[in-house]
Amino acid sequence: MFNYNIKILVVDDFPTMRRIVKNLLNQLGFKNIEEAEDGQQAYNKLMSDPDFKLVVSDWNMPNMEGIELLKKIRQSEEPLKSIPFLMITAEAEKEKVIEAIKSGVDNYIVKPFTAEVLKEKLEKIAEKKQLLKN
Amino acid sequence: MGGDVSEELDEIIKEFITEAEEILENIDPLFVELEVRADDKELLNNIFRSMHTLKGAAGFLGFQQIVDVAHRAENIMKKIRDGEIKLSRLLIDIILKSVDILKEIINCIKENKTYDNDITLFLNEMDMAIKGAEEDNVTKQIDKDDLNEPKKEKEKEENIVSQKLQPIKQPLDATPKEKETMTNLRVEVSKIDKVMDLSGEIVLIRNRLMNLASKANKENMQEFFEQFSETTGFLDRVTSDLQLAVMKMRMQPIQKVFSKFPRMVRDLSHSLGKDIVLEIFGEDTEVDKSVIENIGDPLVHIIRNSIDHGIEYPEERIKKGKPSKGKITINAYQKGTQIVIDVIDDGKGIDIDALKNKAVSKGLISLEESQAMSNEEAVNLIFLPGLSTKDAASELSGRGVGMDVVRTNVSNLNGYVDVITSKDVGTTFRISLPLTIAIIQALMVKVGNEVYAIPQTMIEETLRINFSDLKNVTGQDVLNIRGKVLPVYHLHKVLNVPQEKDFKNQYLYVLVAALGDKKICITVDSLLGQEEIVIKTINGVDMEHCGVLGATITGDGRVVLIVDLALLMKTLNKK
Numbered sequence: 001m002f003n004y005n006i007k008i009l010v011v012d013d014f015p016t017m018r019r020i021v022k023n024l025l026n027q028l029g030f031k032n033i034e035e036a037e038d039g040q041q042a043y044n045k046l047m048s049d050p051d052f053k054l055v056v057s058d059w060n061m062p063n064m065e066g067i068e069l070l071k072k073i074r075q076s077e078e079p080l081k082s083i084p085f086l087m088i089t090a091e092a093e094k095e096k097v098i099e100a101i102k103s104g105v106d107n108y109i110v111k112p113f114t115a116e117v118l119k120e121k122l123e124k125i126a127e128k129k130q131l132l133k134n
Numbered sequence: 135m136g137g138d139v140s141e142e143l144d145e146i147i148k149e150f151i152t153e154a155e156e157i158l159e160n161i162d163p164l165f166v167e168l169e170v171r172a173d174d175k176e177l178l179n180n181i182f183r184s185m186h187t188l189k190g191a192a193g194f195l196g197f198q199q200i201v202d203v204a205h206r207a208e209n210i211m212k213k214i215r216d217g218e219i220k221l222s223r224l225l226i227d228i229i230l231k232s233v234d235i236l237k238e239i240i241n242c243i244k245e246n247k248t249y250d251n252d253i254t255l256f257l258n259e260m261d262m263a264i265k266g267a268e269e270d271n272v273t274k275q276i277d278k279d280d281l282n283e284p285k286k287e288k289e290k291e292e293n294i295v296s297q298k299l300q301p302i303k304q305p306l307d308a309t310p311k312e313k314e315t316m317t318n319l320r321v322e323v324s325k326i327d328k329v330m331d332l333s334g335e336i337v338l339i340r341n342r343l344m345n346l347a348s349k350a351n352k353e354n355m356q357e358f359f360e361q362f363s364e365t366t367g368f369l370d371r372v373t374s375d376l377q378l379a380v381m382k383m384r385m386q387p388i389q390k391v392f393s394k395f396p397r398m399v400r401d402l403s404h405s406l407g408k409d410i411v412l413e414i415f416g417e418d419t420e421v422d423k424s425v426i427e428n429i430g431d432p433l434v435h436i437i438r439n440s441i442d443h444g445i446e447y448p449e450e451r452i453k454k455g456k457p458s459k460g461k462i463t464i465n466a467y468q469k470g471t472q473i474v475i476d477v478i479d480d481g482k483g484i485d486i487d488a489l490k491n492k493a494v495s496k497g498l499i500s501l502e503e504s505q506a507m508s509n510e511e512a513v514n515l516i517f518l519p520g521l522s523t524k525d526a527a528s529e530l531s532g533r534g535v536g537m538d539v540v541r542t543n544v545s546n547l548n549g550y551v552d553v554i555t556s557k558d559v560g561t562t563f564r565i566s567l568p569l570t571i572a573i574i575q576a577l578m579v580k581v582g583n584e585v586y587a588i589p590q591t592m593i594e595e596t597l598r599i600n601f602s603d604l605k606n607v608t609g610q611d612v613l614n615i616r617g618k619v620l621p622v623y624h625l626h627k628v629l630n631v632p633q634e635k636d637f638k639n640q641y642l643y644v645l646v647a648a649l650g651d652k653k654i655c656i657t658v659d660s661l662l663g664q665e666e667i668v669i670k671t672i673n674g675v676d677m678e679h680c681g682v683l684g685a686t687i688t689g690d691g692r693v694v695l696i697v698d699l700a701l702l703m704k705t706l707n708k709k
Binding site for chain 2: 013014015016017019020023058060062090111112113
């Protein structure tokens with residue numbers, strides 16, 4: 001049901017984590033994946049390349065945290081403004097998740113997760129936003 | 135697809151190990167800084183984030199022990215950062231211990247072993263420490279259930295997101311097959327690009343040469359040779375550049391080695407009741423990977439020696455009119471084609487007379503020898519095996535390894551150590567290493583019909599003497615050089631090389647070689663010159679004990695053996 005050719009941006013400061021997430025996305029069939037090391041780098045990439053259709057970002061990062069990246073994206077111009085955003089988090093404490101939802105996150109996923117869980121999350125996002133679909 | 139997944143997983147685990155090691159190495163110095171600036175939020179956050187990152191990735195890979203330890207450490211750091219608990223010596227010790235345990239676990243993963251030690255005790259210790267710190271901090275209200283039982287917290291997480299947490303299953307049985315494959319090297323992309331560029335150029339040159347060869351015929355010889363020599367000139371330049379570029383790929387900042395010293399100095403000086411500050415300069419200096427791997431031990435010995443024997447106790451320092459805080463400075467820099475690492479302390483200096491007496495009383499040198507020694511020579515006695523200037527073996531030096539390890543390890547890297555010392559001013563240990571150990575400067579010598587290469591680092595000078603200059607003392611040839619009598623060995627005899635029958639040179643060529651404080655003379659038939667050689671190991675030979683460092687191929691295509699002078703001198707001295 002997904003459009004497997006969409007360009008995805010994976011954001012995490014830890015290279016191993018980027019690789020793990022990329023690997024999981026690969027397992028689901030997504031092929032066009034790029035990486036960024038922190039929120040700032042991700043934001044620059046997103047601003048200069050309108051082809052990105054999904055952001056999968058960690059919360060805790062130096063320079064710019066995932067939540068700030070999310071807020072900046074939601075304050076920007078379309079089409080970036082409404083790009084689907086999946087937040088990876090290890091600390092699903094209530095206030096944090098609420099902050100993310102208030103800031104307009106499309107869904108969130110708790111580390112560690114499997115390819116199946118990732119797929120579920122993406123399906124939920126796809127129901128809301130048509131962007132991921134064929 | 136299945137094979138791909140597990141291969142990919144192997145790769146990921148390898149990458150995880152490399153990066154986890156880096157993260158943990160970087161934590162130690164942060165803690166030492168933290169003792170000075172306890173309220174630095176950024177510092178606290180850095181440590182917190184490191185633990186957090188480790189936990190996250192380890193969870194995916196199924197390394198539960200790492201998750202358990204890192205989770206608690208992260209928790210402590212978070213509470214300190216958010217002001218919920220106060221930073222204390224106990225908490226610092228606990229976190230440092232958790233760093234050590236994490237390192238051990240990662241080492242086990244690396245070596246494909248399971249970490250057998252029971253960590254539940256330590257986990258309890260961590261939980262108790264958090265609890266204790268919270269109780270101390272009465273002003274704050276904290277939800278204790280959440281802290282003392284991280285499992286509950288985890289369940290909560292699960293409820294909120296209503297999903298099952300299941301780490302990937304394969305990791306533990308899918309760990310890499312061989313230990314060697316685990317040695318990874320992180321290289322900047324720009325360095326690899328450079329090598330790519332140059333190999334591209336070599337391909338172009340090959341094409342040109344092949345083109346030349348196919349077109350060559352008797353009529354155009356003149357033109358052919360012109361083009362041929364032009365192309366070989368080009369090839370010469372490109373290969374030199376390529377060699378340099380590959381060498382640079384192996385170069386890494388020496389910071390990797392230095393990063394463990396702040397904590398070491400802190401721990402050791404505390405345990406001795408000394409007050410020592412460590413300053414590090416030039417940690418960006420790049421050195422060969424083999425240097426990174428082998429220079430750590432010698433430096434540890436030198437620093438230990440400075441802490442233990444060099445720097446005085448605060449009271450003693452004040453009496454001498456010095457600042458009560460001692461200082462050790464480590465400075466790395468590049469000087470020409472050498473890398474220099476200085477370890478400088480502002481302690482009491484080495485007591486040369488005590489050193490001499492010690493060496494004499496232990497029978498390492500004779501009284502006459504000791505009296506004839508200059509101060510510069512005598513200071514090198516510190517590197518003799520079995521010598522310690524303190525009578526009672528202290529906690530630090532009583533480990534069965536002495537400063538002799540320093541000289542051995544450094545000369546294994548084709549480098550040397552200098553000691554500069556001055557009473558009550560301090561001591562400097564200066565390690566000089568060649569930029570790369572794959573290429574060395576060698577002296578090409580001829581013995582009989584054979585050519586040998588001798589590494590130049592140990593050669594102090596070369597002389598040409600008359601046969602009559604040699605004296606024989608009780609069966610041992612000796613030579614008097616500027617008032618010093620040195621033993622002479624003839625390389626053809628040592629290596630069992632037949633000398634040409636009609637060989638009767640008027641002159642003898644002598645190499646004066648030095649290993650530590652020992653000097654010997656080695657005679658050869660002739661000196662052919664100096665050459666930059668590339669060391670190649672010889673397969674199927676016990677390289678450690680055969681007296682040969684390896685082989686090299688000279689410009690004229692000859693295979694030449696490289697003499698292991700250090701080993702040779704050791705065996706000769708024993709005789």
